[in-house]
Amino acid sequence: MKTEDQSCHEYRYKNGERLIVSYSEKRANKDAYNRNRGVARLRQAYRSGHITKQQVNKRGYNKFLEISKDIEVCISEQKIAEDSKWDGLKGYITNTDLDAGRVIEEYHGLWVVERAFRISKGTLDMRPMFHFTERRIEAHVCICFVAYKVYKELERLMTRAAIL
Secondary structure (H helix, E strand, C coil): CCCCCCCEEEEECCCCCEEEEEECHHHHHHHHHHHHHHHHHHHHHHHCCCCCHHHCCCCHHHHHEEECCCCCEEECHHHHHHHHCCCCEEEEEECCCCCHHHHHHHHHCHHHHHHHHHHHHCCCCCCCCCCCCHHHHHHHHHHHHHHHHHHHHHHHHHHHCCCC
């Protein structure tokens, strides 16, 4: 895949799904910055002797830790270098017919939906309910959606009136 800024490539699967991989210079810089920060913290913990065998796992920046033959934990520079090859790449799996650019654009708007769920769980105090029939589940989701819509309309009106 070319790593020109904003380039993307598409891979099709037999089940109708597609993997869209995009590259962004801005994301590459962010990825490198985050990895360097995480590795710096990892090195600090290593120097202070606070890393144990149990911490060698695949989570976070611990994935750069290795156990050597003499049962010593060390930081793998090779793993860090391999990880940097992925800087700037982002994958999106979809089963829609939207073109690749539109899939990426829609994904970038996902934060709005996630914020809506945080509002519905927090401000509106919406919690999972134990409904067992499809009709009751649909009714519950409908009520939550209407409550969210009323909340957003009130927020819009208050912003317009300069109350918020």
